[in-house]
Amino acid sequence: MKRLEDKILSEGIALNEQVLKVDSFLNHQVDPKLMQDIGQEFARRFRDNGATKVLTIESSGIAPAIFAALELDVPLIFAKKQKSITLTDELIVEPVYSFTKQMTSHVAVSRKFLNSEDRILIxxxxxxxxxxxxGLGKIVEKTGASVVGIGIVIEKSFQPGRDKLIEAGYQVESLARIKALAKDNISFVEKGE
Amino acid sequence: MKRLEDKILSEGIALNEQVLKVDSFLNHQVDPKLMQDIGQEFARRFRDNGATKVLTIESSGIAPAIFAALELDVPLIFAKKQKSITLTDELIVEPVYSFTKQMTSHVAVSRKFLNSEDRILIxxxxxxxxxxxxGLGKIVEKTGASVVGIGIVIEKSFQPGRDKLIEAGYQVESLARIKALAKDNISFVEKGE
Known part of the structure; x- marks a missing residue:
């Protein structure tokens, strides 16, 4: 998605070869028009997948996901990150390890908002x-619902996430795919690459 | 705002006389069309206040706030809740006490996204x-920027927040004002009341 790539090039900061900071338009300050474009692009790519709900994780997923949900005319659910696990019958909880933060958090969704008929766009x-x-996929599947696709704003294509998701059988659509990060140099995966 | 009040009446759950659960359309599952209407209503009420940015707190503030920011054509900033205070020159941090959770969290905004010229809609x-x-007001004022209004989705009018904000000199616009909560009975403040 050209507009997103341009924004990453003009405002993204490669802190090192692993970490891209985009807190001026996605993770802390947020560009609402860009989020709307992103939501519309997700809707375009997944329109035929029959999603009944969009699922994301707080907090940075919410802005792009709410516009995708608006366009697809379905509710959004945002999973909550919890420090402590308060296991109740009402919550479905999955541990999620963050390599960046080197810690495990627990991601939770209320059971009442997912049922076996649901078709979930993550x-x-x-x-x-x-x-x-x-982790979100596991939560969905625990309820008997199905995942109909995974939409990602920024993919770090040099890390193994995409391959793992495709191996798990998911359709993955990433709006910007970063091939390599280096100080003052961000490159994207070209089409067909 | 009639549509919001209707939604609260049909889906809100008064857990007791203090706590209203609206996790089916605002705090966990989110109704995107209602959020869009809410954002448009905030924009209508604050259109003449000259806001240069919208500021909210993660996570439940993000969905209504992003639509207000879109309508007003300004960026959104979402303040981050932190468990531990990592004080750096780059962050402005305020402690915020939650009566509901009976705990203090620290709310942080990057200094680089607020400057003294900014006019902030919370x-x-x-x-x-x-x-x-x-707490958000204090963060804004620490940077020399000004608060041009406070927009609230649901106000519990029987608690002292509104009076405190008005006493502090802020324009407060709440889209639903709850007069009293009781099991199976939610009443709203009438116009002129």
């Missing part, structure tokens, strides 16, 4: 090692 | 004791 801001998306 | 999902909105 949206997240970043794809690196795939742990968050796989 | 948006939040709930107003009860006013601690979160006052």
């Amino acid at each position: 949206i997240d801001d970043f794809l690196a090692n795939g742990e968050a998306a796989l | 948006i939040d999902d709930f107003l009860a004791n006013g601690e979160a909105a006052l």
Whole structure:
């Protein structure tokens, strides 16, 4: 998605070869028009998948996901990150390991908002090692519902997340695919690459 | 706002006389069309205040706030809740006490996204004791920027938050104002009341 790539080039900061900071338009300050474009692009790519709900994780997933949900005319659910596990019958909880933060958090969704008939489109801001998306996929599948696609705003294609998701059988659509990061140099995967 | 009040009446659950659960359309599952209407209503009410940015707190503030920011054509900033205070020159941090959770969290905004010229519209999902909105106001004022209004989705008018914010000099616009909560009975403040 050209407009997103341009924004990453003009405002993204490669802190090192692993970490891209995009807190001026996605993770802290948020560009609402760009989020709307992103939501519309997700809707275009997944329109025929018959999603009944969009699922994301707080907090940075919410802005792009709400526009995708609006366009697809379905509700959004945002999974909650919990420090402590308060296991109740009402919550479905999955541990998700973050390589960046080197810690495990627990991601929870209320059982009452997912049922076995649901067809879930997962949206997240970043794809690196795939742990968050796989965790959300597990939550969905525990309810008997199905995942009809995974939409990612920024994929770090040099990390193994995409391959893991495809291996798990998911359709993955990433709006920007980063091939390599280096100080003052961000390159994208070209079409067909 | 009639549509919001209707939604609260049909889906809100008064857990007791203090706590209203609206996790089917605002705090966990989110109704995107309602959020769009809410954003448009905030924009209508604050259109003449000259906001340069919208500020909210993760996570439930993000969905209504992004639509307000889209309508007003300004960026959104979402403040982050932190368990531990990592004080750096780059962050402005305020402690915010939650009566509901009986704990203090630290709310942080990057200094680089607020400057003294900014005119900030604060948006939040709930107003009860006013601690979160006052904390955001303090963050804004520490940078020399000004608060041009506070927009609230659901105000619990029987709690002291609104009075505190008005006493502090803020324009407060709440789209639903709850007069009293009781099991199976939610009543709203009438116009002129």
